Amino acid sequence: MKISTKRVTGAIILMVVTLTVYGMKYLSCSLREGGGMPPNGVPCGGLITVKLAGDTEAKGIYAVTNGATAADLLTGAGLQHGEYSGSGMATELHNGDEVSINRSGGRDSEFKITAMSAATRFVLDMAMDLNTATEEELRLVPGIGKKIAEDIVVIRRQKGGFTSINELKKITAIRGKQYEELKGYFFIEGPV
Numbered sequence: 001m002k003i004s005t006k007r008v009t010g011a012i013i014l015m016v017v018t019l020t021v022y023g024m025k026y027l028s029c030s031l032r033e034g035g036g037m038p039p040n041g042v043p044c045g046g047l048i049t050v051k052l053a054g055d056t057e058a059k060g061i062y063a064v065t066n067g068a069t070a071a072d073l074l075t076g077a078g079l080q081h082g083e084y085s086g087s088g089m090a091t092e093l094h095n096g097d098e099v100s101i102n103r104s105g106g107r108d109s110e111f112k113i114t115a116m117s118a119a120t121r122f123v124l125d126m127a128m129d130l131n132t133a134t135e136e137e138l139r140l141v142p143g144i145g146k147k148i149a150e151d152i153v154v155i156r157r158q159k160g161g162f163t164s165i166n167e168l169k170k171i172t173a174i175r176g177k178q179y180e181e182l183k184g185y186f187f188i189e190g191p192v
Contacts, residue, residue: 018123021049021061049124050093051116052077054101061124068093070113088113096126115189130186131161141185148173162188
């Protein structure tokens with residue numbers, strides 16, 4: 001299989017951005033709190049990690065202060081938020097949010113706020129939502145192979161979603177030490 005130069009360049013850029021964000025987050029936590037990285041998904045030093053995506057040259061991963069709004073993110077990314085429509089400009093961002101810009105709507109651009117993909121969260125050392133991660137995303141987690149990922153998806157579908165991380169113990173291959181190693185990679189977003 002031949003890999004295009006653009007894909008290789010894109011992968012290298014993604015790695016550099018990820019390592020830069022991870023390094024900044026690590027240094028920030030180390031200097032402020034005297035320790036290394038905080039547990040998955042927990043903001044450190046009042047900073048949260050958000051992603052800017054869509055039709056913009058400024059797309060990427062940003063560390064913003066806890067309580068920042070979509071307008072703050074756009075301003076910090078060097079974008080003029082006056083050209084974006086929607087009442088959500090004052091929406092407070094949360095750790096792991098993704099702000100996506102769509103410029104195909106004519107003169108005014110639209111944006112929407114969703115959650116980062118589980119794969120992006122994993123790369124940024126953030127927990128992924130057990131109820132929305134795809135089978136492929138689950139397989140990114142060390143210790144989860146094809147069979148365990150399939151079992152998680154089947155049980156999730158049967159139950160209509162997980163209500164507790166402890167429910168992973170219902171999978172035969174996840175017991176004791178295996179469960180302890182895996183539970184930090186996941187969270188459950190609100191009610192199912």
